[in-house]
Amino acid sequence: MGVVGGGLLGLDIAYELAQQGVKVSVYEADKRLGGLAGSTKIGGVAVDRYYHAVTTTDDKVVSLAESLGLSIRWRPLGVGFYHDGQRCSMSTPVEVLRFPGLRLDDKARLAAFVLACGRIKDAEALDEQPIEAWARKLSGNRLWERLWAPLLDSKFDGHYDDLPATYLWSRMRRTAGTRSKGGREVMGAIEGGYQALVDRLADRIRSLGGEVHTSTPVRHIPASASGAAIGVVTDAGLQAHDTVVTTQLRPNLKGLLADELEHALGPDPLRYMGIVCLVARVKQSVSPYYAINITDRRVPITSVVETTHAVDPEWVDGHLIYVPKYVRSTNPILERSSEDITDEFLGHVQTLFPDFRREDVIASQVARTTVAEPVHVASVANRIPPVFAAPGLAVASSARVHPNIVHGQAIAGVAEHVAGEVLARLTTDNTQQRSAA
Template identity: 30%
Template structure:
C-alpha cells in the first residue's frame, strides 16, 4: 500500500530516499531548511562560475554514485582524469603521484618509507575493521610505521582532517580512508582515476530534482522543520512555522543532534545517544584565480598553515567549466566550537591568501577573481573508539519516525557513494 512520507533534509541521503520511495509509488514531501537542494554537495556562484560549494570527486569504484547519476540520465557526462598528488613538507612542495616519487621523497629515510608503505599495504588487506575500532589511530600507526614516521607524516595528516580530535579517533578511520584510496587505484585501470560530471553537482542536482518532480515529489525549500510529534493511529505530525502536516512516516536525515532536538517524544536515553554523536566541522574557502598554483589535484600539508590541505579543482576539471579561470579549495577541518567559526570571511580570506603566498611564491593576490567561504559545524561524525557500539538506532521509539544520517556510515568515510548506499539500504531494510 502506498504511503505518505515526509523526508527532512534535501541532501543526497534525503533525495535518494525520496527517489526510491516515489519510484515504488509513495507520495513524498521533502522539507529542506536551505534555499537550494544538495546540502553539503550543493553548488553556489563564485565569480561567474557555478560549481560545488565543497570540492567533490567521484572514484571509478563509486558504484552507487555512478548508478544514481545513470538513473538521472547523466552516465555519459562523466569525465575521468588521472590526477597527481602533491606533498608540502618542511617548506617544500614534492610530487607524490607514483611509487618512484614516493621512494625519492627526501623527508623520510628508506626504512621509514618501507614501514610507511607496509602500513598502507597492510591496512588495505585488513578485513575486520571492528578490531580496529578498539585501538586509537595514534597507537596503531605508531606501532606499524614507527614513532618518527608517525610524527613526520601521520600526525600532520590526521590533524589535517581531524584537528586535535585525532587523539580520540580509532584506527578504523585511517583504515576506511586507505580502503577508499585502494579502491580508486584497483578499479580496473590500476591508476588513480578521478571523475566529475560535466557541469558539476549543480547539473546532477538539477537533473535529480527534475526526476523527483516528474515522479510527483514535492520539494519544499526554506522549510526548516521545528518539531515532529506522534499523532493518532501511528501517524506523525511535521511542524514547520506553526503549520502542521500529517504523514504515515517521517525520515530525518539531518545531523543526529538536530534530530534529538526536533522530536520531544524521544526517550531521554534516545536523545542522549543522538546528542552523543560528536561531529567534525569545516571552514572551506573557494578561490577563483586567473592563474594555476600547481598541477596537483590534492596537496597534503604537514607544515603549520592556516588551512589543512589544498585542492586544485582545475587540475581535475576542464578549466572551460570555470570560464578559463582556476578553482582552488582551501579546507580547514575543525571541531564545531572552534574559534574559526567566529572569524569574518574577510579575516579568513586575509589569513588563507597569506598562507597561499607563503607556500607558492608564484601566487599573486591580484590573480584572485573571487573568494568565498563556507562554514559548516557538523560535517561528519568522529569515529571515536568503539564507535559502532554507540550508534543511534535508525528505527526510533516513536512509531514511523526514522533517523538516518552519516552517523550510520560505519565502515567508510563520508562521501556521496557511502551516502547513497546508506539510503538504498535504508529503504530496503526498513520497509517504511
C-alpha cells in the same frame, strides 16, 4: 512519507522509495537543494560550495549520475605534500620513493602498511583499537610522527587521540582503490557538479509523483500520545506522514524532535567537525596537484584543492582553488570575518605556491559550518543505532557511513539501507492493517 533534508542523503532515500511506489515529500530548509554537496555563485559563476569529486570506486554515484543523463570527466591527478617547508609530488609510487621526508625503510613500511590495510576486511575489531597505538605498531614510530600524526592534526584540528584505527584503515582503502595503471589517483567531475545530480534527482522524484519543497524548514517533528512520529510541522502547519525520515546529524536535530522522540534516540556517542573553506576563482592554475597534504603544521590549513584539474576550467570560466580548514565546532575561527579568513588563507596559499599572485583572484567566497562531519571515536556503545528510533521515525544521517569515511558513495549505501528498512516497515504495517480488517 516525509523526508527532512534535501541533501544527497534525503534525495537518495526519497528516490529509492519513490521508485517503489511510495508517496514521498522532501522538505529542504534552504532555497537550493544539495546541502554540503550543493553549489554557490562566485563572480556570477556556479561552483561547488565545497570541493567535490568522484573516484573510480564510486560505482553507485557514477551509475546514478549516468542514469540521470550526466557525464563524468575522468582525469589522472597529482597529489602533493608540503613537508618541512618543502613541496613535493607524491602522485605515483615512484614519487613516493623519492619523498625527502622519509627514509627508505619508512617507505617500505608505508607500502607494507597500505597492503596490510587492503588485507583487513573486518573493521569491527579496529573500532576498539586507539589509532596511535595501532598505527605505531603497524607502520613504525617515524611514520606516525612524520606522516600520520601531522595529517590527522590537519584533518581533526589537533583532536585525534580518541579516534579508532578504523579511520586510517578506511582512508587508506579509499585512496588505494583509485589508481590508474600509471599509479596516479584517478578522479572524476560530474558535469554541473553534484548540484546537477541532486537537481535531476528531484526532477525524477517529482515525475514519480513525489514532492520536493525548497525554502521549507521543518520546525518540529511532533509525536502522538503513544510516542510515534506523526508528521512534520512547517510554516504552513502540520504535514501528516505515517513515517518521517530525518537526515541531519544529531546536533542539527536539536530542538526539532518532540521530547519523547529525542528521548528514544538516547545519548549521542559521536562528536563532530566543522569546516571553514575558502573558494577562489583564479585566472591561472596555482597548484600542479589536485590536492596537497600538509604535514608542516606551520601552515595551519587542511589542504589546497585545485578542482579544475578534474573539473573542466571552461565550465567555471577560470581555475578553482579551495582552501579548507577542518575545525572543532568551538574553534573561534568560525566567528571570524570572511575578509580576515580570506586574507589569512591566501597567505597560506602563497607560502605553499610562491608563484601565486593575489591579483589573479577573480572572485572568492568563504563557506563555513559548525557541523560538517561526524567523528566516530573508539570503543563506544550504540555507534550505529537501529534505523527506527521510535514508531514512525527513521533516523538517517552521514553518521551511518561508518566504517567508511563520509563521501557520496557511502551516502548512497546508507540511502539503500534506510530505504529498504522503511519499505519493510511499510509492508509489515500494511499487512497488519489488512489482517486486522
